[in-house]
Amino acid sequence: MASSSSSDWEFDVFLSFRGTDTRNTFTGHLNTALKSKGIRTFIDDKELRRGEDISSTLFTTIEKSRCSTVVLSECYATSKWCLEELVKMLECKTTIKQRVVPIFYHVDPSDVRGQGGSFGQALDAHKKNLKIEEKQLQRWSAALTEVGNLSGWDLGNKSEAQLILDIVADISKYLNCASSNNAQNLVGVDSCIKESESVLCFESTDVRMIGICGMSGIGKTALARSIYERFSDKFEGCCFLTNVGNVEREGTDYWKKDLLSSVLKDNDIDVTITSIKTRLGSKKVLIVVDNVSHQLTMKTLIGKHDWFGPQSRIIITTRNKRFLSGMDAMYEVQKLQDDKVVELFNHCAFRKDHPAESFERFSLRFIAYAQGLPLALEVLGSSLYKKDQDYWKSKLDELEKTLDKEIQGVLQKSFDELNDNEKDIFLDIACFFKCSNKDHIMKILESCNLFPGSGIENLIDRFLITFSCEKLEMHDLLQKMGWKIVTQTSKEPGKRGRLWMQDHICHVLEKNTGTKEVKGIFLNLFGLKEIHFTTEAFARMNRLRLLKVYESNLSDDSDSESTSRKRKCKMRFSDDFEFHSDELRYLYWHEYPLQTLPSHFKPKNLVCLCMPYSQITELWKGSQVCENLKFLDLSNSKFLMETPDFSRITNLEALVLDGCTNLCHLHSSLGRLRKLAFLSVSNCIKLRDFPAIYELVSVQTLDLSGCSNLQKFPDISQHMPCLSKLYLDGTAITEIPASIAYASELVLLDLTNCKELKFLPSSIAKLTLLRILTLSGCSKLGKFQQNSGNLDRLVELKADGSTIRQPPSSRAVLRNHKASA
Incomplete structure (x- = not known):
């Protein structure tokens, strides 16, 4: 939620008074009483009155106050400053519906509206001042008449203390009502307040500390302020500490003193813990600490529950959820939903509920850009108010290249x-x-x-x-x-740490301006006709750790063959091309056009090597020390005939060779990869043999589907405690080895269209965790072995297109299966 205006009220009450009459008496006491209820008052500093000319700043202050209170004392009209304030307040009453509350302090209302008594004498004195024009006198007289006719407060026979209590109660009621009526200007605030009430638990007598959190610009402060304004009259003392993120600069004692003086209305404050507990321990208080950005603030500023009286509520707003671990409850502010997003943007950009028809198309683009963030909707919407379509279009073009400075x-x-x-x-x-x-x-x-x-x-x-x-x-x-x-670190792209914009990368590669500062390059080739990779261009980028080259016009990369055929960018390489970086951790190159990696390439630090749809025939000569390599993807590399030696790639966790249609040989060292968890060689149609599985003790998924020439699945020589999914569909295997029992954790076994498969071993009964067994299309497969009926976890058995006419003999244990025999 957020305000639909670019600026909120700065004050709740503007106090207008004649200082010499009431500053240290009635008006001073009224100001203290208002503040004790959490009402933000403006009372000017007498030191600011250096002359009799009212400042434009004071006029602005009146405009930014929700209501004005005029203490009409005997000498009020003697001040030109006071009379100018009065004229401005009554003008705001008309133009922005500001409430004006007159207090007739030891004066008769009839003297004010008719300019009798001291008011008449004051105006007569002003007439004698040759510097004051007649028009100005007339404005003052009209203002006195108008304010004298307003319903206000008269001291009468009341005590000043009672009158102040009555005035404070009336203003509190008005402000709470105004906050409620103004909820339409705080888009989404009502629903947030209702949700937050459940964590505030006002009915509980306990002291409760509540955290309000969320990303910057999401509306945390707006929600906390709304809660404060709506419920502050229920508490004996209130304080809203704004933006305490500067606690390190100003110190916690500064904020403690601010808190205590606001709640207790006493500037002579001892900020020791003992003093705080003594002064606040019996008071029901509402305290909001806004924008906490240091853990120190939590510990030293708001302390513990026993610092405050029963039913007190302490609210913390922060951008760091971790700071709220000790809170009684937490409320996370979410981004605005669709209807509220539109409502807020329209309020800011058009000052109404709907856009002009000609702007609707542009509005939707700005709304999509903001992604529900109130800050962005407010800033952008307000900047567009009363601007023409050309400006709107220009702003959209600007936002495509850079982020708004205020956001x-x-x-x-x-x-x-x-x-x-x-x-x-x-x-x-x-x-x-x-x-x-x-x-x-x-x-x-x-x-x-x-x-x-x-x-x-x-x-x-x-x-x-x-x-x-x-x-x-x-x-x-x-x-x-x-x-x-990143872009602000240097005007020269080659001196930045990260490069992802196509034109910047092309500049660096063409002009050879790369430096050791470059740590990552992600180059999307889409739209380029040709690009030249040279050894010289990479020579000085010797700290490059992330490199990705791909081509996509989609938000996510597409590795499909159909997309590949549409690509037009030609990649050209200098002779004996080299990366010149031993620091590479991540290398992703879609459609890598060379037959092998550069001869001097040292992958000792490489963690991820992905080269789908490459032209590689041989990854590298012999064996390479790749102790850090964990991911290897050469899928759809149709010229690859054999895999590299894996004996020195001991930490490999995932190997993907799908669609390598000329792959004939898997190096025997593959079976010794103890940390390999995912292995997929699907649709490798020339693969005839699979190496012995010696030590694949970590494999969870093994996918050999579509290997149509694979005739034998190897024996499993030891327990495979992690294998849960085995895909052999579309292979030419004739049997499943009895050693399949070593895969005791197997949950899924897919044998679809294994047309040469003739029988399942009786040891399959030992796969007690098997839930899905697919035998569809196994046309030569006969019945289950008689003693293979202990598959008590099986819930799905598919055997359509096979010769099986009944499931295992022990039908009772298959009561949950869904057979399609």
């Missing part, structure tokens, strides 16, 4: 609070790895010594990234913020 400033506060390690992780994700698998990213970043285990969790806690469906996500505007931070 950047707010969002970057979260980034600036990170340590150097976390900044590197954030920028890598923003520039290269948004929407990528978390585990995959962590392994790459870990190899770069960036400690992603704690770093990524801290970024999530700070709402800079999110984790959903195994992927790391990021708000588009946060990503744009990251891009801008």
Whole structure:
């Protein structure tokens, strides 16, 4: 939620009075009483009155106040300053519906409206001043008449103390009502307040500390302010500490004193813990501490529950969820939903509920750009107010290239609070790895010594990234913020740490301007006709750790063959091309056009090597020391005939060779990869033999589907405790070895269209965790072995297109199966 105006009220009450009459008496006491209820008052400093000319700043202050209270004392009209204030307040009453509350302090209302008594005498005195024009006198007289006719407060026979209590109660009621009526200007605030009430638990007598959290610009402060204004009259003392993020600069004692003086209305404050507990321990208080950015603030400023009286509520707003671990409850502010997004943008851009028809198309683009972030909707909408279509279009073009400066400033506060390690992780994700698998990213970043285990969790806690469906996500505007931070490091792209914009990368490669500062390059070739890769261009980029070359006009890369055929960019290489970087951790090159990796390439630090649809015939000569390599993907490399020697790639976790249609030989060392968890060689139609499985003790998924010439599945020589999915569909195997029993954790076995398969071994009965067994199209497969009926976990058996007419003999244990025999 957020205000639909670019600026909120700065004050609740503007106090107008004659200082010599009431500053240290009635008006001073009224000001104290209002503040004790959390009402923001403006009372001018007498030191500011250096002359009798009212300042434009004071006029602006009146305009930014919700209501004005005029203390009409005997000498009020003697001040030209007071009379000018009165004229301005009554003008705001007409133009912006500001409430004006007159207080007739020891004066008769009839003297005010008729300019009798001291008011008449004051105006007569002004007439004698030759510097005052007649028009000005007439304005003052009209203002006195108008305010004298307003319903107000008269001291009468009341005590001043009682009158002040009545006035404060009346103003509190008005402000709460105004806040409620103004909810339409705080789009989405009503629903948020209702949700937050459940965690505030006003009916509970306990002291409760509540955290409000969310990303920068999401509306945390707006919600906290709305709660404060709506419920402050229920408390004996209130305080709203704005933006305490500067606690390190100003010190916690400064903020403690501010808090205590606001709640207790006493500037002579001892800020020791004992004093705080003594002064606040019996009071029911509402305290909001806004924008906490340091853990120290939590410990020293708001302390513990026993600092405050029963039914007190302490509200903390922060961009860091981790700070709220000790809170009684937490409320996370979410981005605005569709209807509220449209409502807020229209309020800001058009000052009405719907856009002009001619602007509707542009409005939708701005709304999509903001992605539900109130800050962006407010800033952009307000900047477009009363602008023509040409300006709107120009602004959209500008936003495609850069982030609005005001939005950047707010969002970057979260980034600036990170340590150097976390900044590197954030920028890598923003520039290269948004929407990528978390585990995959962590392994790459870990190899770069960036400690992603704690770093990524801290970024999530700070709402800079999110984790959903195994992927790391990021708000588009946060990503744009990251891009801008990188581009601001240098005007020369070759001196920046990360390159992802096509024109910048082409400039670096063509002009050979790369430097050791470049740590990552992600080049999308889409739209390029030709590009030349030279050894010289990479020569000085000797700290390059991330390199990706691909071609896609989609938001996610497409590795499909149909997309590949449409690509037009020609990649040309200098003779004896080299990367000149031993620091590479991640190398992804779609359609790599060379037959092998560069001869001097040293993959000792490489963690991920992905070259789908490549022209590679041989990855490298002999064996390479690749102790850090965990992912190897050569899928659809149709010229690859044999795999490399894996004997020195001991930490490999995933191997993908799908669609390598000329692959004939898998190196025998493959069977010794103890850490391999995923192995897929599907549709390798020339593969006839699979190496002996010696030590694949970590394999979870083994996919040999579509290997139509594979006639034998190897014996399993020892227990395979992790294998849960085995795909042999479409192979030419004639039997399943009895050693399949070693795969005791197998959950899925797919033998679809194994047309040469004649029988299943009796040992299959030992696969007690098997849930899905697919035998469809196994036309030569006979009945189950008589003693193969202990598959008590089986829930799905498919055997259509086979000769099987009944499931295993022990039908009772298959009561949950869905057979399609």
